[in-house]
Structure formats: C-alpha cells, structure tokens
Amino acid sequence: xxxxxxxxxxxxxxxxxxxxxxxxxxxxxxxxxxxxxxxxxxxxxxxxxxxxxxxxxxxxxxxxxxxxxxxxxxxxxxxxxxxxxxxxxxxxxxxxxxxxxxxxxxxxxxxxxxxxxxxxxxxxxxxxxxxxxxxxxxxxxxxxxxxxxxxxxxxxxxxxxxxxxxxxxxxxxxxxxxxxxxxxxxxxxxxxxxxxxxxxxxxxxxxxxxxxxxxxxxxxxxxxxxxxxxxxxxxxxxxxxxxxxxxxxxxxxxxxxxxxxxxxxxxxxxxxxxxxxxxxxxxxxxxxxxxxxxxxxxxxxxxxxxxxxxxxxxxxxxxxxxxxxxxxxxxxxxxxxxxxxxxxxxxxxxxxxxxxxxxxxxxxxxxxxxxxx
Amino acid sequence: xxxxxxxxxxxxxxxxxxxxxxxxxxxxxxxxxxxxxxxxxxxxxxxxxxxxxxxxxxxxxxxxxxxxxxxxxxxxxxxxxxxxxxxxxxxxxxxxxxxxxxxxxxxxxxxxxxxxxxxxxxxxxxxxxxxxxxxxxxxxxxxxxxxxxxxxxxxxxxxxxxxxxxxxxxxxxxxxxxxxxxxxxxxxxxxxxxxxxxxxxxxxxxxxxxxxxxxxxxxxxxxxxxxxxxxxxxxxxxxxxxxxxxxxxxxxxxxxxxxxxxxxxxxxxxxxxxxxxxxxxxxxxxxxxxxxxxxxxxxxxxxxxxxxxxxxxxxxxxxxxxxxxxxxxxxxxxxxxxxxxxx
Numbered sequence: 045x046x047x048x049x050x051x052x053x054x055x056x057x058x059x060x061x062x063x064x065x066x067x068x069x070x071x072x073x074x075x076x077x078x079x080x081x082x083x084x085x086x087x088x089x090x091x092x093x094x095x096x097x098x099x100x101x102x103x104x105x106x107x108x109x110x111x112x113x114x115x116x117x118x119x120x121x122x123x124x125x126x127x128x129x130x131x132x133x134x135x136x137x138x139x140x141x142x143x144x145x146x147x148x149x150x151x152x153x154x155x156x157x158x159x160x161x162x163x164x165x166x167x168x169x170x171x172x173x174x175x176x177x178x179x180x181x182x183x184x185x186x187x188x189x190x191x192x193x194x195x196x197x198x199x200x201x202x203x204x205x206x207x208x209x210x211x212x213x214x215x216x217x218x219x220x221x222x223x224x225x226x227x228x229x230x231x232x233x234x235x236x237x238x239x240x241x242x243x244x245x246x247x248x249x250x251x252x253x254x255x256x257x258x259x260x261x262x263x264x265x266x267x268x269x270x271x272x273x274x275x276x277x278x279x280x281x282x283x284x285x286x287x288x289x290x291x292x293x294x295x296x297x298x299x300x301x302x303x304x305x306x307x308x309x310x311x312x313x314x315x316x317x318x319x320x321x322x323x324x325x326x327x328x329x330x331x332x333x334x335x336x337x338x339x340x341x342x343x344x345x346x347x348x349x350x351x352x353x354x355x356x357x358x359x360x361x362x363x364x365x366x367x368x369x370x371x372x373x374x375x376x377x378x379x380x381x382x383x384x385x386x387x388x389x390x391x392x393x394x395x396x397x398x399x400x401x402x403x404x405x406x407x408x409x410x411x412x413x414x415x416x417x
Numbered sequence: 418x419x420x421x422x423x424x425x426x427x428x429x430x431x432x433x434x435x436x437x438x439x440x441x442x443x444x445x446x447x448x449x450x451x452x453x454x455x456x457x458x459x460x461x462x463x464x465x466x467x468x469x470x471x472x473x474x475x476x477x478x479x480x481x482x483x484x485x486x487x488x489x490x491x492x493x494x495x496x497x498x499x500x501x502x503x504x505x506x507x508x509x510x511x512x513x514x515x516x517x518x519x520x521x522x523x524x525x526x527x528x529x530x531x532x533x534x535x536x537x538x539x540x541x542x543x544x545x546x547x548x549x550x551x552x553x554x555x556x557x558x559x560x561x562x563x564x565x566x567x568x569x570x571x572x573x574x575x576x577x578x579x580x581x582x583x584x585x586x587x588x589x590x591x592x593x594x595x596x597x598x599x600x601x602x603x604x605x606x607x608x609x610x611x612x613x614x615x616x617x618x619x620x621x622x623x624x625x626x627x628x629x630x631x632x633x634x635x636x637x638x639x640x641x642x643x644x645x646x647x648x649x650x651x652x653x654x655x656x657x658x659x660x661x662x663x664x665x666x667x668x669x670x671x672x673x674x675x676x677x678x679x680x681x682x683x684x685x686x687x688x689x690x691x692x693x694x695x696x697x698x699x700x701x702x703x704x705x706x707x708x709x710x711x712x713x714x715x716x717x718x719x720x721x722x723x724x725x726x727x728x729x730x731x732x733x734x735x736x737x738x739x740x741x742x743x744x745x746x747x748x749x750x751x752x753x754x755x756x757x758x759x760x
Contacts, residue, residue, distance in 0.1 A: 218418065218614075298622060318628070329584060329616040 049136045050099045050123040054108075055086060056116040057093055057197050057405075064088050065113040066120065071103050077123065080406075084120065091317055093197065096406060099123055104133055117144065159192065159218065162211075164237045170218035171211045171238070175203025180271045181244050182416070184210040185235060185262075187253025187279070188340060189293045189324070191217030194252060197405035202250075202412060209247070211238060213255070215336030217327065223336045226343035228254065228280065228352055232261035239269055248416045252276040252401060253376065254344060260354040263361050273358070273365040274412050277373050277398050279344070280354030282380030287348045289375050294337050297328060311372045311397040359385055366415050368408055370396030389415070421611040423604045424468050426579035427544075430586035431469065431506060433615045435476055438504060441590060442480045444495050445508030445544075449473035449483040465510060466546070466605055492518035492543065496526045496595075499541035504590060511557045512545035512599060515564070526595040527570030538593040542586075546602040547575075548639060548689060549726045549737050553602070558726035558733075560690035562637070565597040566666040566699070572596040572620055573667040577641035579609050584618035585664060591617060601639040621668035625677070629657030632747050633677040635700050636660060636687040640738060644687050647743035656751055666696055674700060675708050682713035683750045687738055692720040714753035717746040 054064050067085040071077055082094035083103070101123035108120040119140050122133055159172040172192045182202055186194040192210035199208050213231055215223035224230045235258060239247060248271045251259030256278020263270040279285070292305030299321050306316045306324070328334055344351055358365060366389040369378035375398040381390045391411050393404050401408045421429065435441045448469040450462065463470025473481040484491040488509065495507035509515060515522065522543065529537040549558040565573045572594055576582040582600070589596040626641060627634075627648045636644035641662040648658040659677045663670055678684050684704055688697035697718040704716060719738045727733050 218612075221614075297619070299625070326580075326612070326616070329618060330612060331615045331617075 048125055048128050049133060050101055051119055051136075051140055052083070052095075052098065052121040052123060054114050054116050054118045054120055055095055056200060057086070057088055057091070061088050061116060061196070063113055063115045066108045066110050067092050068110055069106055070094075073103055073106050076100075076102050087317075091196070091315060091320065091402060093405070097123070102126055104128070105137070107137065119144065161218070162238065162241055164234060164241055167214055167220040167222065167234065169211050169214070169220070169234070169238060171209060171242075172199065173207065173209055173242075174199050175206055175208050177205040177207065179206035180416070181207040181209065181247045183235065183239065183244070183247040183249050184208065185231075185249065185251040185255030185258050186210070186213060186216070187251075187255045187277075188290065188344070189216070189337060190252070190255070191327070193217075193323075194399070195401065198250075198401050198409055198412075201405075201409045205417075207244070209238070209242060209244070211235075213258075215333070215340060221330065221332030221336045223339050226336075226340040228257040228344065228354075229261045229265065230343075231258045232265055235262050236266045236269055245269065246271050248272045248274065248412075250274040250276065250412060251278060253398065254279045254340075256280060257344075257350075257352060257354055260357045260361075261352075263363075264354075264357045267362060270361075270363060272363050272416055273361060274368065274415060275358075275365070276368045276401055276408065277370060277376050277378070278367065278380075279350055279376060280352055281358065281384075282377065283349045283353075284377060284380075285345055285348075285350050286375045287345065290341050290345055293324075294334060294341060297325065299325065308374045309398045310403050311370065311395050312403060315403060355384075358388065364415065365389075366391065366411065368393065368400055368411055370398060370400045370403065372396060373398045418610050418612050420608045421579050421583075423576075423579045423582055423600070423607045424466065426583040426611045427468050427586055427600065428463075428470065428472070429611070429613075430583045430590070430615075431472060432475065434587055434590045435472065435480065437615070438590075439480075440502065440504045442482065442498070442503055442505050443469060443472060443476075443508065444482040444484060444491050444498075444505055445469075446484055446486055446491075446510050448508050449478075449481050464508065466602065468544075468600075468605070469508070488514050488517035489521065493521040493525070495541055495543070496521050496539065499526070499539045499595070500529060500537060504540045504542075506542040506544060506590060509543055509545035511553075512547045512561045513556050513559050515545070515561065522565075522571070522595070522597075523568050527568050529570075530594065531570060539595050540590075540593045541595045542589045542592075542598055543595070544586075544598045544600065547599045548601040548603055549721070549733055550603040550639075552728070552730055552733060554728040555725035560599075560638070560688075562597070562599055562666050563690050563695040563699070566669075566696065567694075570595070571667060572665060574598045574620070574665050575638040576600070576664070577624075577626075577636075577638055577662045578604075579607060579611050581618065581624070581662070581664065583611055584616050585620075587615055588617040588620060592620070599638070604639055607642075618664065620665045621670050622664065623670035623673040624662045624664055625659060625673070626662055627658055627660040629659045629681070631656050631658060631681055632683040632685060632750060633659045633661060633674070633681045634685045634687060634743065634747065635674055636662060636743075637666065637696055638689070640687040640689055643738060643740045644743055646740040647747065650740070650744055651747055656747060658747060666699075669699075669703075671703055671707075674703065678704050678708045679711040682711050683747075684712070684716045685719060685743065685746045685750060686716065687719045687743055689721060689738055692718065692723050695720065714750040717750055719743050719746045
C-alpha cells in the first residue's frame with residue numbers, strides 16, 4: 045500500500061536553502077487536496093513561499109507544526125487515500141524518519157553548490173551554476189540592484205535537464221564594483237565574455253528588468269550566442285520607469301526607508317522579508333556599491349527616463365522570444381509589451397508585481413520550461 | 418563571503434584599511450609579538466589574544482609599532498600622530514589600563530576639535546578589550562564604555578558580532594574624530610558570515626536584531642546576544658520583543674529607541690557595565706523624559722551589582738547578566754499592572 049502514501053517533505057526553493065520554517069498550514073488534516081494546490085507557507089531566511097502539493101490526496105497527517113524549522117527533505121505531512129489504514133501510515137512514517145536521519149546529510153551536501161568567482165577581463169564575477177545535461181544551457185541576468193539570488197526559486201527547477209548559470213552583474217552582489225560605462229550594452233559584453241569563459245557557445249537567456257535590456261543587447265551584439273529570449277518585466281521597451289524606486293534604492297540606507305522602496309517590487313508586500321531588506325542594506329554598505337548603482341542609474345535612466353529603446357532589437361531578433369510581465373508592476377509598466385509582433389508570446393500574470401520570478405515562481409518556471417524545451 | 422570569527426573580522430578590517438590608506442598605522446603593547454613569541458619570530462602571536470596576527474609581517478615595523486608598557490607615552494604619541502596627519506589605531510590591550518593615559522584621551526584628543534575652533538582633526542582609534550566572563554579578575558574585566566561616553570568629543574563603539582565589528586572598525590578608522598572601539602574579549606571566537614570586501618556601518622544608527630510588539634530591549638555589545646536569546650525564548654510563550662543594538666553609545670541613536678518604546682510601551686535595558694551612571698541609566702533617563710506617556714510599566718535595568726568584577730568563577734557568573742535574567746525582567750514588565758488609578 046505504500047505507493048498510495050505520498051510524503052510531503054520540506055522543499056528546496058533555492059540552491060542555498062538548507063532549512064525552512066512552516067509559516068502556516070493552509071489545509072486541515074483530513075481535507076482533500078489537489079496536486080498543485082498550496083498546502084502550506086514555507087518561510088526561508090530570504091522569502092516566504094507557498095508550497096504546492098506534489099500530488100492529490102487526503103492530508104492524513106500534519107507532522108510538522110506551525111513555527112517549526114526543519115531541514116530540506118524532512119517530513120512535513122502525509123497524503124494518502126482514506127482506504128490506507130493508520131497503521132500503514134505509522135509504519136511509513138517510522139521507515140521514512142529512520143531513512144531520513146541516516147542519509148539526509150549526504151544528499152544535502154551533494155545538492156548544495158556554492159557560488160564561485162570567475163575572472164572576466166579585469167572584473168571578478170560571482171557565479172552560481174546548477175544542473176547538467178545535453179540541452180542548451182540557460183543564462184539568468186538579474187536587474188538593477190539585484191543579484192543571483194533573484195533566481196533562487198527558478199534555477200533549481202530549470203536545471204533539471206541543462207546547465208544553468210546565474211551571476212552577479214558588475215556593481216552587484218559579490219562581483220567587482222567597477223561598472224564601466226554602466227549601460228546595458230556594457231553588461232552584455234561582460235555576459236558574453238562570461239559565457240566564453242564558461243565554454244558555453246549558445247544559451248537560452250532569461251533577463252529580468254534591466255537584465256532584460258541586457259539580454260536584448262546581448263542578442264544584438266552576439267546573436268549567435270542567444271538561443272532564445274525570455275524577458276521578465278524587461279527594461280528597454282518603453283521610456284517610463286518608476287524613478288522613486290531607482291532613487292530610493294540608491295539613497296535609502298536604513299530598513300525603515302528602504303522597505304517602502306522595496307515594496308514597489310511586489311504585489312504581495314509581505315514577500316519583502318526582514319532578511320531581504322537586511323541583505324540589500326549590507327550589500328549597499330560595501331565599498332563602491334552605491335557609487336556603482338549611481339553610475340548605472342545615470343547611464344541607463346538619465347533625466348528620469350530609460351535611455352535605450354531596444355524594441356527594434358526585439359522585433360528583428362531571429363530566434364524565439366517571449367515576455368512575462370506582472371499585471372501590477374509598479375516599476376516598469378506591462379503596457380510596454382503591447383504592439384509587438386504576434387510571434388512574441390506575452391504572458392501577463394495577474395496580481396503580480398515587478399518580480400514574477402519570485403512572486404509567481406511556478407508560473408514563470410512553467411512558461412520558461414514550455415518555451416525552451 | 419565566509420564565516421569569520423570576531424577576531425578575524427577585526428584583523429581583516431585593520432588589514433584592508435592599512436592596504437587602502439598608508440596613513441593607517443598600529444601602535445600598542447605586544448601587537449607584533451606577544452604571547453607565544455620566541456626570539457626570531459616577531460609575529461608569533463599578534464597581541465595578547467592574536468587579533469593583530471600577521472599585520473607586522475605584511476606591513477613591517479614602519480607601520481606596526483610594538484611599544485613598552487607605557488600607556489601614557491604611546492597613547493600620547495598616537496594622539497599627536499593623529500593630530501599631525503596619520504590615522505593611528507592604538508591598542509590599549511585591556512580598557513582597564515585607561516587610568517594610565519586618560520589625560521591624553523580626555524583632555525587632549527577629545528578636546529582638539531573644539532578648542533581649535535573646529536580646525537583640528539584627530540583621526541585616532543583606540544581599540545581595547547572589555548568585559549567580564551574571562552576570569553581575568555577585577556583589573557582586567559571592566560566594561561568602561563560609560564566612562565568614555567561621558568566625555569564630549571569622543572565617539573564610542575561597542576560591536577555585538579563579527580559582521581558588526583568589521584564594518585564599525587572600518588568606519589572608525591575613516592572617521593576624523595577620536596573613536597574608542599571596545600571589543601568584548603569573550604567574543605573573539607564567535608563566528609558568522611562576514612563579507613570579504615571592505616564595508617562600513619555608519620555611527621549613530623541602531624540595529625534592530627529582533628522586532629516585536631510587547632517589550633523593547635536595549636542591549637550593548639555582548640549583551641545583544643543574550644537579549645536575542647531571551648527574545649527567542651519569550652517568543653515561544655507569545656511575548657514578542659524588539660531588541661535594539663545601539664552599536665555606538667556616542668553618538669546614541671535616541672530616535673530609534675524612543676520610536677520602539679512608543680510602539681511597545683515597555684523597556685528593559687541590558688548593560689554589563691557597573692550600574693551607577695552607565696548606559697542603562699542614560700537610556701532610562703532619555704525614555705523617562707521623552708516617552709513617559711508611552712510607558713505601560715516601569716523601566717527595568719538588567720546589569721551587574723555595583724562591585725568590582727569578582728575573580729572567583731562562580732561569583733563572576735553571578736555578576737554578569739545572562740539570558741535568564743533578561744527573560745525574567747521582560748516577564749516582570751509584562752506582568753506589571755498599574756495599581757493606582759490615573760489621577
């Protein structure tokens with residue numbers, strides 16, 4: 045009967061996630077759940093995320109209590125049909141717990157990949173790799189003020205059959221703080237050099253916000269390197285940008301002043317965690333970080349508007365291209381995705397802000413998987 | 418980013434600032450040699466607890482000055498060097514030794530900017546160990562930050578963790594005023610993630626290590642860890658605490674303390690320095706004056722008794738505040754009910 049029992053275990057949302065806290069159960073014991081239904085909220089040090097049920101069934105046991113912190117892979121609950129007896133479930137739990145304690149340490153270690161540093165020209169870039177396989181690799185490019193952890197809910201999922209690369213742009217995260225001219229075209233050259241350095245001749249490119257504009261510049265300057273474009277709330281397709289976000293991100297240096305600025309990023313404001321704010325404040329304290337952001341903002345958004353119009357690049361791009369945008373984006377308007385050729389697929393996600401890859405990670409992952417597979 | 422100890426974080430801050438700015442020099446007793454040194458190995462240890470290890474080898478005798486036991490002269494020399502263009506970091510070893518060189522600090526370094534009409538700069542850092550719990554007896558265990566906080570013209574830093582120590586020490590070295598930087602000697606082996614790159618944390622900005630609705634706990638230096646521990650335990654019983662680490666006692670982020678007390682209505686202050694005229698009394702006075710109407714219960718101070726730090730281990734343990742004492746202070750203010758009707 046054990047094939048009728050589905051263990052619900054602590055998910056691994058990001059590569060760096062080693063444990064999570066049950067912020068709350070959404071389902072009471074005894075209730076039926078559908079596959080994909082959000083059954084619990086899991087809080088990591090970075091973000092709180094809904095946990096979708098891996099299967100359909102009746103939630104027979106809630107093993108983890110609300111507020112409890114458990115390692116990735118730990119047993120949270122049991123899904124089974126009513127026909128399965130309590131004794132069978134008890135036996136299943138006992139076996140699971142015995143196996144888990146003995147092999148959990150090794151699996152966690154094997155899956156965990158630390159970011160590493162790569163020298164590209166006179167820059168040092170912090171890079172996170174995941175996955176392997178024959179499929180064309182995938183490159184993530186984050187946006188203004190972001191870093192590779194922006195892809196924490198995407199990289200693992202999209203690494204199932206391919207190599208994936210996330211990195212910190214110059215001036216961001218753990219990379220060199222020298223941003224050069226600070227334009228999307230500048231960063232596209234860096235991204236191309238990084239691909240060369242990693243021996244990747246061609247990649248699917250996923251770019252978010254300013255990273256979308258960088259992806260377009262990459263497609264323009266190095267079309268042979270770009271297998272497809274998935275642009276998430278991209279810059280470069282319109283003139284307007286919420287400068288209260290850009291200016292606030294640069295100047296705010298305390299939690300109280302930064303939090304309202306970060307609230308622009310998401311539709312569900314509770315997603316902006318203490319840890320996320322603290323991480324950004326810590327990044328901004330690094331020597332040269334604020335100067336780098338100022339230089340990028342001056343180069344990309346002079347006079348409160350986007351400097352580069354990359355619509356022609358997108359229209360003339362040879363390969364497949366798609367756009368994913370949050371309907372409630374408060375930083376770049378999804379209206380910029382209008383009036384594009386019909387060959388460019390546009391996915392508009394309701395009740396979603398400027399970071400769909402975090403806020404609607406499952407939808408974004410599905411859209412990208414369907415698009416590149 | 419990697420895990421670094423409090424000791425390594427301070428060492429890295431010194432090294433990176435010495436690399437960045439040739440005017441940064443170190444001066445102090447045993448900072449090149451010290452315990453464990455033998456003839457021919459000048460840099461065997463790097464200070465009594467190994468904080469400056471490796472800096473003599475990297476920067477040489479021109480920038481790392483080992484001095485005789487002569488606080489009055491080398492602190493005086495550091496003050497003079499700061500007034501004339503260098504950015505010295507002097508190590509007083511144990512802060513208890515300040516008695517031998519207080520004039521150089523109190524009447525000279527702290528007064529220059531004021532007495533020279535704002536035209537003098539004294540970019541001096543004095544590092545020193547403080548605190549009980551190391552079984553180092555009464556003359557090597559005091560927490561004298563209130564003494565320095567009392568003196569206008571000094572900035573006073575009491576870092577609470579490795580991350581904080583690195584950023585605050587870099588800020589101290591870049592500051593143009595004399596800064597007293599106090600390291601709790603029990604914390605040198607504490608570890609946490611500390612960025613490899615240089616970074617600075619501004620003075621006068623408190624850090625909230627916990628945020629809650631019921632009680633505000635203000636704690637200094639090592640006591641921040643105990644306050645966090647108490648807050649985490651209390652959270653399980655449904656009492657949620659804000660923990661404030663002021664980072665610097667001078668300047669003091671009064672605004673953040675007042676805002677938090679206005680939110681919670683209850684205040685517990687944890688200060689391991691002697692209880693008369695210390696930071697706890699200072700913060701209590703501030704809140705009593707500025708936020709009296711917000712208070713739902715009396716302010717509670719958690720601190721040692723007004724005695725020298727005892728040498729006997731059991732007594733020293735009794736002397737120091739710990740998480741349990743903070744927890745019971747929080748419970749007492751939560752249990753407080755006003756017995757008299759408001760007039």
